[in-house]
Amino acid sequence: MKKHHVSTTINGDEVDFLCETSETLLDVLRDHLHLTGAKEGCGTGDCGACSVTLDGVLVCSCLVLGVEAEGKEIETIEGMADGDELHPLQRKFVEHIALQCGICTPGLLISARSLLEKNPNPTEEEVRFGLAGNLCRCTGYQNIIEAVMDAAQEMRGA
Amino acid sequence: MGMKPSPFGTQIPYEEKELKVVGSNPEARPDAVDKVTGKARYAADINLPGQLTGKVLRSPHAHARIKSIDASEAEKLKGVKAVICRDDLPDMPVMHAAAGEIMVNFRDVTRTIMAREKALFDGHPVAAVAATSESIAKAALKLIKVEYEVLPHVIDVVDAMKPDAPLLHEDQITKGVEPTPEKPSNIAAQMVSKLGDIEEGFEQADLVVEREFNTKAAHQGYIEPHASLAIYTEGGNAEVWTSTQGHFLIRAQIAEILEMDISRVKVTPAELGGGFGGKNMIYLEPLAIVLSKKSGRPVKMVMTRDEVFRASGPTSGTNIIIKIGITKGGKITAAQAILNYQSGCFPGSSLPLCTPTAFTRYDIANVLVIGNDVTCNRPKVTAYRSPGAPMIAFGVETVMDEIAEELNIDRLEIRLMNAAKEGTQTHFGPKLGPIGFIETLEAAKAHNHMKEKLGPNQGRGIATGFWNTLGMETSATLNVNQDGTASLIYGTVDVAGGMRTAYSQIVAEELGIPFKKVRAIQSDTSSLGFNFTTAGSRGTAAGGMAAVKASRDAITRMCEVAARIWEVELDQVVWEDGHARPASSNVGEFEPLSLAEIAMKAGFYGGTIAGHAEINVTGGGPGFGTHLVDVEVDRETGAVKLLRYTIIQDAGKAVFPEYVKAQFHGAAVQGIGLALNEEYIYDENGVMANPGFLDYRMPVASDIPVIDTQIVEVPNPNHPYGIRGVGEVPIIPPLAAISNAIYDAVGIRMRDHPMSPPKVLAALDEAAPATAAE
Numbered sequence: 047m048k049k050h051h052v053s054t055t056i057n058g059d060e061v062d063f064l065c066e067t068s069e070t071l072l073d074v075l076r077d078h079l080h081l082t083g084a085k086e087g088c089g090t091g092d093c094g095a096c097s098v099t100l101d102g103v104l105v106c107s108c109l110v111l112g113v114e115a116e117g118k119e120i121e122t123i124e125g126m127a128d129g130d131e132l133h134p135l136q137r138k139f140v141e142h143i144a145l146q147c148g149i150c151t152p153g154l155l156i157s158a159r160s161l162l163e164k165n166p167n168p169t170e171e172e173v174r175f176g177l178a179g180n181l182c183r184c185t186g187y188q189n190i191i192e193a194v195m196d197a198a199q200e201m202r203g204a
Numbered sequence: 205m206g207m208k209p210s211p212f213g214t215q216i217p218y219e220e221k222e223l224k225v226v227g228s229n230p231e232a233r234p235d236a237v238d239k240v241t242g243k244a245r246y247a248a249d250i251n252l253p254g255q256l257t258g259k260v261l262r263s264p265h266a267h268a269r270i271k272s273i274d275a276s277e278a279e280k281l282k283g284v285k286a287v288i289c290r291d292d293l294p295d296m297p298v299m300h301a302a303a304g305e306i307m308v309n310f311r312d313v314t315r316t317i318m319a320r321e322k323a324l325f326d327g328h329p330v331a332a333v334a335a336t337s338e339s340i341a342k343a344a345l346k347l348i349k350v351e352y353e354v355l356p357h358v359i360d361v362v363d364a365m366k367p368d369a370p371l372l373h374e375d376q377i378t379k380g381v382e383p384t385p386e387k388p389s390n391i392a393a394q395m396v397s398k399l400g401d402i403e404e405g406f407e408q409a410d411l412v413v414e415r416e417f418n419t420k421a422a423h424q425g426y427i428e429p430h431a432s433l434a435i436y437t438e439g440g441n442a443e444v445w446t447s448t449q450g451h452f453l454i455r456a457q458i459a460e461i462l463e464m465d466i467s468r469v470k471v472t473p474a475e476l477g478g479g480f481g482g483k484n485m486i487y488l489e490p491l492a493i494v495l496s497k498k499s500g501r502p503v504k505m506v507m508t509r510d511e512v513f514r515a516s517g518p519t520s521g522t523n524i525i526i527k528i529g530i531t532k533g534g535k536i537t538a539a540q541a542i543l544n545y546q547s548g549c550f551p552g553s554s555l556p557l558c559t560p561t562a563f564t565r566y567d568i569a570n571v572l573v574i575g576n577d578v579t580c581n582r583p584k585v586t587a588y589r590s591p592g593a594p595m596i597a598f599g600v601e602t603v604m605d606e607i608a609e610e611l612n613i614d615r616l617e618i619r620l621m622n623a624a625k626e627g628t629q630t631h632f633g634p635k636l637g638p639i640g641f642i643e644t645l646e647a648a649k650a651h652n653h654m655k656e657k658l659g660p661n662q663g664r665g666i667a668t669g670f671w672n673t674l675g676m677e678t679s680a681t682l683n684v685n686q687d688g689t690a691s692l693i694y695g696t697v698d699v700a701g702g703m704r705t706a707y708s709q710i711v712a713e714e715l716g717i718p719f720k721k722v723r724a725i726q727s728d729t730s731s732l733g734f735n736f737t738t739a740g741s742r743g744t745a746a747g748g749m750a751a752v753k754a755s756r757d758a759i760t761r762m763c764e765v766a767a768r769i770w771e772v773e774l775d776q777v778v779w780e781d782g783h784a785r786p787a788s789s790n791v792g793e794f795e796p797l798s799l800a801e802i803a804m805k806a807g808f809y810g811g812t813i814a815g816h817a818e819i820n821v822t823g824g825g826p827g828f829g830t831h832l833v834d835v836e837v838d839r840e841t842g843a844v845k846l847l848r849y850t851i852i853q854d855a856g857k858a859v860f861p862e863y864v865k866a867q868f869h870g871a872a873v874q875g876i877g878l879a880l881n882e883e884y885i886y887d888e889n890g891v892m893a894n895p896g897f898l899d900y901r902m903p904v905a906s907d908i909p910v911i912d913t914q915i916v917e918v919p920n921p922n923h924p925y926g927i928r929g930v931g932e933v934p935i936i937p938p939l940a941a942i943s944n945a946i947y948d949a950v951g952i953r954m955r956d957h958p959m960s961p962p963k964v965l966a967a968l969d970e971a972a973p974a975t976a977a978e
Contacts, residue, residue, distance in 0.1 A: 066339055073338075082249035083242020085477070087427040088509040092897035095427055123242035136240040140232055143866045146700035148239030149246060149428040149477030171906075178904040181897060183425045183478050184700055186873030187905040189866055 054115045056081070057125025065112035072096045072107040074115070075122060083123035083152045087181065094180030097153035098122045104160040106179075123152035126159070135159055135197045144193035146184035154180045158194045166202055170195060213675060213822025215922040216749060225713045226925055229862045234708065234723065235475070235701040247431035247447040247474035248506045255433065256285055256334040258488070258495050258505035259341040261348050262515060263323030263330055266357035266581040266890025267370065270323060270350060273331060277347040283340035285499035287348070289331040290320045292494050294463050301456070302736075308485070312550035314461050316584050317490060323352065324372055324549035325581050326891045327514025334495040334503045357581040357890040361546045362523050364390040364580040372549060372579045392551030395575040397559045399631040405538025405570025409529025412538075413606050417599040419939075419957035420883035421521035421546060424588045425874070425902050428477020429512045434492035435502040442493045443470045449479040449697050450737020455729045457486045462493060472728040473697050480874070481587030482517045484737045513895035518884060519588035520545040520553045526599035534613050534621045538570040539563045541596060545577060548584040553577045557740075558592030560632035561936070563600065565641060565670045565828065566622040571631035581890050587739060590671045590932035594875055594939050595957075601667040601940030602953065615666050615944075620645050624670075624828075640854025640918030641668070641828035647914055648830045653850040662836045662847065663949025669831070669936025673824030673920075673929030674740025679733035680750035682711060682758045684813035688800025690715060692724040692754065695735030696747040702867065703743045706859040707751045710925065714755035716782030717799055724751075733818045741929020744859060745824050745920075750817035752924045758815030762802045765809045770794045825920025825928040829853035831872065831937035835945040842965025844880060844946060850912040856920040856928030865913040868934045872911065875938030877903040883958050 049064040056079070065074050070089075075081045075098070084107055087093035091106040098107045099121045100114075126133045135158050138144070145151045154177065161168065161176040168176060173194050174187070182190060238244040275287040299310040314320075319328045331348050335341035356370040363369055369390055378385050379393040406412055432446040442464065448454050451471040459466045476483065488505040495503040507516070523544040529537045541562045547553035555575035562573045608618040623645060628636045648654070648666065658664060681693040692711050698704040704724040712719045727735075736742070763777040766784030770777070776791040777784050783796035806813045832850040837843075851868045858864040881901040885893040894900045919926025943954045952967045 066337075068339060076249075080251070081242075082245075085246070085428065086248070086506075087429070088897050090509065090896055090898065093427055093509075127241055132237070132240065136237075139240050140236040143233070143862050145236065145239050146702070146866065146870060147426075147428070147476055147478045148235065148244050148701065149426075151239050152242045155240060174906040174908070178906040181427055181902055181904065183427050183480070183874065183902065184870045185866060186869030186871075186911060187903075187908050188869045188911050191905060 050113050052113055052116050054117065055119045057121055067113065069112045070108050071110040071112050071115055074112040075107060081122050081124050085149050085152060087149065094157055095150050095153040097156040097180065099156065099160060104157060123156060126155060134200050135194065138193040138197040142189045142193035142196065144185065144189040150180060150182045154182065154190060162198050162201060166198060168198060209675065209822045210820045212820060214749065214819040215823035216752060216924040218919045218921050218926045219924055223713060225709045225719050226859050227857065227861065229860060230705055230709065230719050233701050233705045235704060244475045246428055246477050247433065247445055250433050250445045250474060251504065252433060252435060252502040255502040255504050256336060256499055257338045257341045258332055258334045258492055258503045259345055260329045260491065260511065261331040261345045262511065263319060263326065263328040265323055265352055265354050266326050267355040268323045268352035269321065269355060270319060270330060271353055272351040274349040275331060278333060278344040281340065281344050281347060283336040284333055284344045285336065285501060286334040286495045287331060287344065288491065288494050288498060290318050293318050293461065293490065295320065296461065307552060310460050313457065316550060317487060325583050327511065327583060329515065332491045332495060334499050358390065359580055359582065359886045359890050361521055361544050361578050361580060364578050365544060365576065372581065376579065390579045391576050392547060392579055393577045395555050395559060397573040397631050398571060399629065400570035402538055402540055402570050402572040406529045408531065408537040410532045411607060411610055412527065412529040413603050414525065414527035415599065415603055415955060417524045417526065417955045419522045419595045419598065421518040421582065422878050422882040422884065423513055423517040423900065424480040424482035426478030426480060426482060429507040429509060430487050430516060431506040432488040432492045433502060433504040434489060434496050436493050436497040441468045444489050444493065445472045445474050446489055447476060447483055448473050449476065449483045449699055449739065451697065451729050452695065452734045453484060453737045454486055454489060458489055458493065461486065461490050470728060470730050473726060476697060476699050479699055480589045481591060481739060484739060485586055487516055509897065510895045513900060514892050515583050517586055517588065518583065520547065520585045520592060521884065522546070522595045524595060524599045526603045528603050528607060530607050530611065532611065534611060534618055536566055536568050536622045539568050540572045543573065543575040543596065545575060545592060546580050546582060546585060547577045548582045549579065550584050551577055551579060553585055554587060554591030558596055560630065560672065561593040561670050562596050564630050565624055565668050567624050567628045573631065589871060589874060589935045593671060594878060594936045597667060597669055597936045598939040598943060598957065601937065602943050602955065605944045605947065616645060616649050619668060636826060637921055638918055639826055639828055640916045643916045643918060644828055644830040644852045644854055647852045647916060648832055651832065651850055653832045653848060653912060656834065656848065658834065661839060661949050662834060663945045663947065665833045665941040665943065665945025665948060667831055667937035667940035667944060669829045669933045670826060671741060671929070671932040671936065672826050673745050674742040675746050675821030675824045676736035676742060677734050677820050678746045678750040679735050679818045680747065680754045681732060682754035682815040684758055684762065684799065684803045686803055688803050689721045690717065692722065692751055693727045693732055694724055694747055695727045695732040696743055697738045698726060699738050699743065702860060702863040703747055705863065706744045707747055709859055710748050710751045711755050714752060715759065715799060741827065741932045742824060745923060745927045745929050746821040748859065748925060748927055749821050749823060749923060750819060753817035753819060754815040756815065757817065758813055761813045761815065762799065765802045765806050766797050768809045769797065769805065823920065823922030825856050825923060827854055827928045827930060827933045829933045829937060831941045833941045833945050835942060835949055837946060837949045837964065839950065839968060842961035842968060844942065844959055844964060846876065846909045848909050851934055852914040852916060853930065853933055854916040854918050854928060855930045856923065857917055857926035858915050859925065859927065861915060864915060864930050867931050868913045869911050871931060871934035872938055873903050873908055875935040876908065876942065879939045879942040879959055881958050881960050
């Protein structure tokens with residue numbers, strides 16, 4: 047099967063890859079580039095476990111084709127921490143026990159970061175609706191909401 | 205629960221003592237940073253050089269005879285390296301074994317992972333391929349020609365029990381019924397649990413209420429689809445990395461199904477992306493091994509969400525009839541339950557596990573529970589968090605409310621008046637030891653949630669839950685390292701990060717060293733003795749007991765080293781606060797030796813320090829909980845909105861309290877999803893109509909209100925730290941609590957699950973037909 051050559055930027059690094067027409071950005075990240083932080087929970091855009099940003103826009107990478115990444119800047123969970131320094135959201139997730147099995151966690155963190163970029167001072171209800179595209183089966187969401195609220199407060203103060 | 209406890213089991217008595225590590229919240233969980241940075245390795249994240257992609261061809265029919273399978277075209281496709289079907293797996297005789305909380309029969313297991321004579325459900329595997337890419341594998345599936353003879357199917361449990369229902373297994377005679385029926389049926393077995401004289405009990409009653417309930421099948425809903433990577437080597441060994449709650453069970457099942465020696469199979473459990481009972485069984489593992497054997501290359505297989513829904517999980521859909529008799533004074537005299545449970549395509553629902561929970565929250569002299577295990581054209585059911593119990597509680601707790609209303613007794617009071625306590629005779633055998641059920645009811649009564657004012661169309665519901673804690677085979681090794689740190693190798697899979705934390709806390713407490721000096725590491729099947737799967741809320745309780753035993757074993761070895769250094773007898777040395785000390789001043793003047801000092805010198809004084817536990821834990825303790833919920837019903841749409849939720853539960857002892865609360869949250873929200881939306885829907889052809897998260901509607905963050913939690917601690921007397929299992933109890937009450945709250949809000953009794961907007965709206969319309977007609 048003939049493959050396409052795609053040039054892109056991922057977490058600040060220039061990355062070239064080859065992919066089939068039908069392969070999703072998630073397939074490319076996970077199977078070709080071995081960036082396995084984004085997870086496939088459904089493949090239909092319903093669970094949010096594969097969330098990444100594409101030129102700063104939050105997307106389900108399972109709904110984006112690999113070829114659509116041409117010339118785009120992609121950010122994944124692997125680029126969220128600054129070296130050993132966790133992003134405040136990551137730190138607060140750890141502190142608030144906002145994760146159990148952890149399979150949804152990368153997607154939730156990417157999604158929460160996008161939410162706080164748009165709305166740095168959200169109400170609890172805004173966080174609940176803002177993260178409604180990310181399924182979590184373990185936590186019942188409560189500690190996730192608390193972690194995001196706490197991180198938002200810290201980020202506003204910083 | 206359901207498994208017979210061993211008479212040779214291990215119990216360690218509860219010791220009340222001052223604790224430094226157990227019972228406090230560690231600063232950071234050992235798994236957390238890897239999980240927030242995307243570095244945690246789940247099964248689908250692991251790759252091997254040269255690996256192929258495996259895909260499964262599944263039956264599009266609910267019930268069909270497989271007349272022929274022709275894979276010749278698929279095999280010719282470039283990039284296809286192996287194709288397998290029923291002929292590539294050995295047939296199995298009838299052979300029973302425990303798989304998690306459910307018993308399995310290997311004749312059926314091999315037919316579940318790959319159809320033989322018939323396809324028995326939509327999604328049943330009929331062939332599998334391994335190819336150099338996913339797109340080639342998918343193309344190959346389309347080239348496999350399967351000739352089916354479509355047969356009549358049956359989906360609903362009540363329909364499946366009818367005498368003229370289509371039969372899944374033409375030779376299936378109901379077990380457990382006297383005299384043995386002559387004709388085959390879909391009722392695979394009948395199970396009975398009884399206490400006292402049920403007829404006499406109902407005669408003593410002033411009021412008898414009997415109600416029928418129906419619940420739909422629901423899925424565990426783990427976000428991580430099943431994934432397995434396998435390699436079969438020419439030497440006849442298989443190595444597997446997989447998504448499982450119990451790698452030792454997976455190994456045993458693989459060895460049985462593929463007729464291999466257990467020693468030739470090595471299974472490594474990857475970080476688990478949720479299981480909740482649904483990852484105790486083999487699905488992809490043997491297929492990946494056989495494909496690897498045939499192709500000579502590693503094979504990775506990952507289910508799609510559609511496959512997860514259609515062919516793994518779910519819990520039983522049920523038809524339940526509850527009958528309770530009570531005196532005017534509020535004393536329950538008799539209770540009866542008829543439980544008709546879907547088992548899916550083969551026998552083996554969760555009835556043996558959930559039957560004991562039916563009335564065990566209450567002290568009732570006369571009880572009869574009859575369970576029917578019914579085959580139907582659905583995927584084989586597996587365990588789902590307190591398997592089968594939420595549905596019974598839905599019925600029992602709803603009838604409790606009806607009785608309370610009829611007798612004009614407060615809903616909490618009627619439960620308190622009949623509550624099980626120490627000494628209560630259960631209907632499944634033992635008398636209860638010390639339990640904290642009454643404490644949870646009293647705490648509910650005193651909770652400020654009960655004082656919150658309710659508005660129009662708002663109501664409050666109360667319900668309770670019980671689940672026992674499983675023990676079973678548990679092994680662990682504690683290695684005391686040369687630098688004074690300790691590594692606990694555990695084999696009961698940590699399903700979500702809390703267990704390895706709790707184990708580290710327990711080891712730190714036992715050894716008297718800081719939490720940060722202990723690391724708990726998950727074993728593969730080759731580095732530790734057998735461990736039962738993580739099921740029945742046993743993880744922290746049973747694994748924790750093994751950690752205690754291994755720690756104490758290592759302490760004995762360390763005292764032995766100290767005795768050799770001091771040239772005294774072993775019984776002249778004691779372990780206190782992380783140090784070996786002389787037992788008394790008579791022993792001699794010796795400076796205490798720290799764990800680090802002993803670890804460094806141990807090699808010379810007899811060898812490395814390690815402690816072991818290879819035990820069968822029988823000291824699990826029953827867990828009880830009480831939930832409160834406030835709802836608001838939208839009379840125009842039938843939507844039920846949760847306003848407030850409170851969980852009160854006896855944890856025995858919470859090792860890691862904030863995490864215990866997090867378990868409460870998660871389980872309750874699964875119960876809330878079950879109550880409000882989740883259901884398997886089949887079309888008229890027996891094909892699942894909603895195999896995706898869009899149409900199988902699990903709770904999202906905006907569906908859930910703030911949840912209050914309160915931990916009650918009545919120590920389990922048979923566990924050194926008093927631990928009871930906590931993971932399963934909190935999924936039991938929500939169905940009933942929400943149903944009771946809906947009644948309190950708008951006066952309708954919801955007895956058919958789920959309580960989704962169309963059903964609630966229909967019930968509202970039925971209750972007020974005049975309004976609906978306008």
